[in-house]
Amino acid sequence: MNVKPVQKVVQKEDAMWLQKEMINQNYHEVATAHAAGRKVSATFVPGNLNELLMCFDFARRLPETDALQNGMRKKSGKMIMDAERDGHSEDVCTYVKADLGMMLQGDLGPTGEPMPKPDVLLLSYTGCFTFMKWFELVRQKYDCETVMLHVPYQGDGKINPAMRRYVVNQLKEKVIPTLERVSGVKFDIDRLRQYMKESVKAEEDLVRVLQTAKRRPSPIDGYFGAVYYIGPMFTAFRGTPEATRYYSVLRNEVEERMHAGKGPVTPDGDHPGEKYRLVVEGPPNWTSFREFWKMFYDEGAVVVASTYSKVGGVYDFGFRHDPDHPLESLAEYCLGCYTNLNFPQRIDMICRYMDEYQADGLLINSIKSCNSFSAGQLLILREVEKRTGKPAAFIESDLVDPRYFSAANIKNRLESYFQMIKQKRSVKNEAAAA
Amino acid sequence: MKTFIGIDLGSTTTKAVVIDEARNVLGRGITNSRSNYDTAATVAKQEALVAARFHLFRNALSKSNALNGELESFIAQLERDFRQEQYLEQLADLEGVCSRNVETAKFGDAAKGVAAALESLFKSLKQEAPELFAPGARRKSDFFRDIAGAQYLALGEQVAKDFGVRYDQLLNVFDRSIIEVENRVYGASIKPHLLSALERTYRTLPQTAGRKERISAPIQAILDTELEEAYVVGTGYGRARLPFSKEHIRSEILCHGLGAHVMYPHTATVLDIGGQDTKAIQVDPKGIVESFQMNDRCAAGCGRYLGYIADEMNMGLHELGPLAMKATKTVRINSTCTVFAGAELRDRLSLGEKREDIMAGLHRAIILRAMSILARSGGVRNEFTFTGGVAKNEAAVKSLTQLVRENYGELTLNINPDSIYTGALGAATFALRAVMEEGKIIEHREAA
Numbered sequence: 001m002n003v004k005p006v007q008k009v010v011q012k013e014d015a016m017w018l019q020k021e022m023i024n025q026n027y028h029e030v031a032t033a034h035a036a037g038r039k040v041s042a043t044f045v046p047g048n049l050n051e052l053l054m055c056f057d058f059a060r061r062l063p064e065t066d067a068l069q070n071g072m073r074k075k076s077g078k079m080i081m082d083a084e085r086d087g088h089s090e091d092v093c094t095y096v097k098a099d100l101g102m103m104l105q106g107d108l109g110p111t112g113e114p115m116p117k118p119d120v121l122l123l124s125y126t127g128c129f130t131f132m133k134w135f136e137l138v139r140q141k142y143d144c145e146t147v148m149l150h151v152p153y154q155g156d157g158k159i160n161p162a163m164r165r166y167v168v169n170q171l172k173e174k175v176i177p178t179l180e181r182v183s184g185v186k187f188d189i190d191r192l193r194q195y196m197k198e199s200v201k202a203e204e205d206l207v208r209v210l211q212t213a214k215r216r217p218s219p220i221d222g223y224f225g226a227v228y229y230i231g232p233m234f235t236a237f238r239g240t241p242e243a244t245r246y247y248s249v250l251r252n253e254v255e256e257r258m259h260a261g262k263g264p265v266t267p268d269g270d271h272p273g274e275k276y277r278l279v280v281e282g283p284p285n286w287t288s289f290r291e292f293w294k295m296f297y298d299e300g301a302v303v304v305a306s307t308y309s310k311v312g313g314v315y316d317f318g319f320r321h322d323p324d325h326p327l328e329s330l331a332e333y334c335l336g337c338y339t340n341l342n343f344p345q346r347i348d349m350i351c352r353y354m355d356e357y358q359a360d361g362l363l364i365n366s367i368k369s370c371n372s373f374s375a376g377q378l379l380i381l382r383e384v385e386k387r388t389g390k391p392a393a394f395i396e397s398d399l400v401d402p403r404y405f406s407a408a409n410i411k412n413r414l415e416s417y418f419q420m421i422k423q424k425r426s427v428k429n430e431a432a433a434a
Numbered sequence: 435m436k437t438f439i440g441i442d443l444g445s446t447t448t449k450a451v452v453i454d455e456a457r458n459v460l461g462r463g464i465t466n467s468r469s470n471y472d473t474a475a476t477v478a479k480q481e482a483l484v485a486a487r488f489h490l491f492r493n494a495l496s497k498s499n500a501l502n503g504e505l506e507s508f509i510a511q512l513e514r515d516f517r518q519e520q521y522l523e524q525l526a527d528l529e530g531v532c533s534r535n536v537e538t539a540k541f542g543d544a545a546k547g548v549a550a551a552l553e554s555l556f557k558s559l560k561q562e563a564p565e566l567f568a569p570g571a572r573r574k575s576d577f578f579r580d581i582a583g584a585q586y587l588a589l590g591e592q593v594a595k596d597f598g599v600r601y602d603q604l605l606n607v608f609d610r611s612i613i614e615v616e617n618r619v620y621g622a623s624i625k626p627h628l629l630s631a632l633e634r635t636y637r638t639l640p641q642t643a644g645r646k647e648r649i650s651a652p653i654q655a656i657l658d659t660e661l662e663e664a665y666v667v668g669t670g671y672g673r674a675r676l677p678f679s680k681e682h683i684r685s686e687i688l689c690h691g692l693g694a695h696v697m698y699p700h701t702a703t704v705l706d707i708g709g710q711d712t713k714a715i716q717v718d719p720k721g722i723v724e725s726f727q728m729n730d731r732c733a734a735g736c737g738r739y740l741g742y743i744a745d746e747m748n749m750g751l752h753e754l755g756p757l758a759m760k761a762t763k764t765v766r767i768n769s770t771c772t773v774f775a776g777a778e779l780r781d782r783l784s785l786g787e788k789r790e791d792i793m794a795g796l797h798r799a800i801i802l803r804a805m806s807i808l809a810r811s812g813g814v815r816n817e818f819t820f821t822g823g824v825a826k827n828e829a830a831v832k833s834l835t836q837l838v839r840e841n842y843g844e845l846t847l848n849i850n851p852d853s854i855y856t857g858a859l860g861a862a863t864f865a866l867r868a869v870m871e872e873g874k875i876i877e878h879r880e881a882a
Binding site: 378 | 812
């Protein structure tokens, strides 16, 4: 008789289950959009103009989310190999290849439902140059309408009025007219204001949730947990009442944990106890997400803040969508995206996190196939080390290519890093005692 | 007496260091990791404890003045005799396993011939043993697999011809048998081996036989002293295989940092090139690690690279450095990818470049890769300590010295002849601290 091994039940917070349901619901909406007479848009997470797209009743696809969902479901490896066979080099961003591979495999989405051809590709260009090439390839394949919003880079580390005007003008003169034409729906600015009112509420709650990590012990993991928390906000839900509800549930749940003095929930249950508080720069590895996370909680590490959880919008320094100035605030949102910040700004942000969240150190997970964001990470590392006096470490893996996650090596480096923090701390304590 | 033991379970070799309460290094032991860390750890530890006994013999005998001027030659002879005893035991074991394996090898009609050939081959192997352990004899390596393997290969060919059997059948028997023998631990026979080695030494050095009692008494006293393992700390890739709790495990980064500090207290930057890792470590004046960088993505430019090149050139790993030192120029090798370097090597050979000049280029290629990891970790600061197996290679050291001078100016470069034991020494020091400073006792691993 074959005895089926007992599968361990994965532990998740209620809000995590709710988030999963919402994401699946969106895939279903996208899959059935054309049958329901709706148009489909595709746009990227950083600088996504979700409230604006909703004004035209689009069902909303987000290609990076598709890639990462396929990664977590262990489907991306084959997709990437298919894309490589189709002529895409080993060095190309693996999100792009997973997306192209999904198309080659007949465009079935992560949940198994078909992914319809987008009617419009909205390229909100916020710092990642790969996005432009990616949509060029998608356009070639689908032969669909493309509209680009060019967001100037914050090279000087600030947003000046001309930059804001430049983005608003493009919205008025190019983006909105194109979306009107493709969707056949007339733009109504009051509708946009209404969505933004919802956005503000959710944004406020999200920030509160992420900032609970300032507490000791932190009730959340600001990286592995936060990637769930940011799901609705960074994808097709910002501006919807569902998102508002989600963030309110999440906030209550997390605040309850905080008041009870509890640590984060991990897939194996309660966190075994906070020993190390880290700030992380760079996205997680999705194909071995759980294994990667386990390497942290097994050693008592909690990530208290991460830059990746700000990739779809930096809200924790005060920015909120503004229903009174809707187009200007969309411009401000895109200009302030993490990917659009220059190096000194990214370094400042990390140093601020190190300080405000009382972190023991910085860890950089550098993405092998990300040519646009891996460059300069060592400089960030050294500068943060210099300014904060806290130890930093560097590991390398990949977004969704399972071939570039060398578990033994990463574990080895992480353990060394945690022990290094511990050793430094005990020396410091001895000095203080003396 | 109380001892503290550090074991570094590396990808190629496993090293152990034994220290006493005064932090003196009593002994070092090394063995090949043989993809069986349990055995490797046991053997390395045993070797280190044997070395510790020899260290104690030397101390005791030098105090007693029994050997008056002949101490070093006596101890060296004793050690060679002891190694020979060990070798002969393993050889006998190998013979037993080989003949058992011939019976199950499905050699058909040839089986009888192979068995006879084996008998003769092992006879020759035993006869040749004293020569291997004679004063000044050069061995490719000190591991049984390598010594016995080289002898077996060399003598086997002729024996196969003499007996009219196929050489590859003889090799097949060896390959199937060596792993079993290699994974055996001969712990119980150390004492008797030492005693019979002592007798052998008296025979070889008859002038000492007259003082036999004065010499044997302190040796016997040391053999009767228990070397208590007060605490063991493990490091390296196989560390999780040690039969101790997590408390006994330290990362190799910390161990190498501390080990380098113990060897050279002014160390600020450590470079360790091991089998599959290159580590650049910055330490503070107390030996505490401040930051580190390691090779990522692939192990290009690590020790295994040289191992591969040695195989390609049909040479021993230890012969590469000396060959490269004969170079009159350095041929440029671009690839640090191990496999591509093999292709470059053949390409340069076909272009008529000299082997030694190509070797110099290969060593430089490794060090260039290490330089970039050093740069990543924050550069080279004074003093700079180079450790790991590759630090034993003079050509690698030469390239490193040059490149460090060009990039960071004049600074002190420390290389300890025992640098391969740096991680194990750091681990042993952690073991000592655990007991002396933190009052810990050994915790065994919980059964899984």
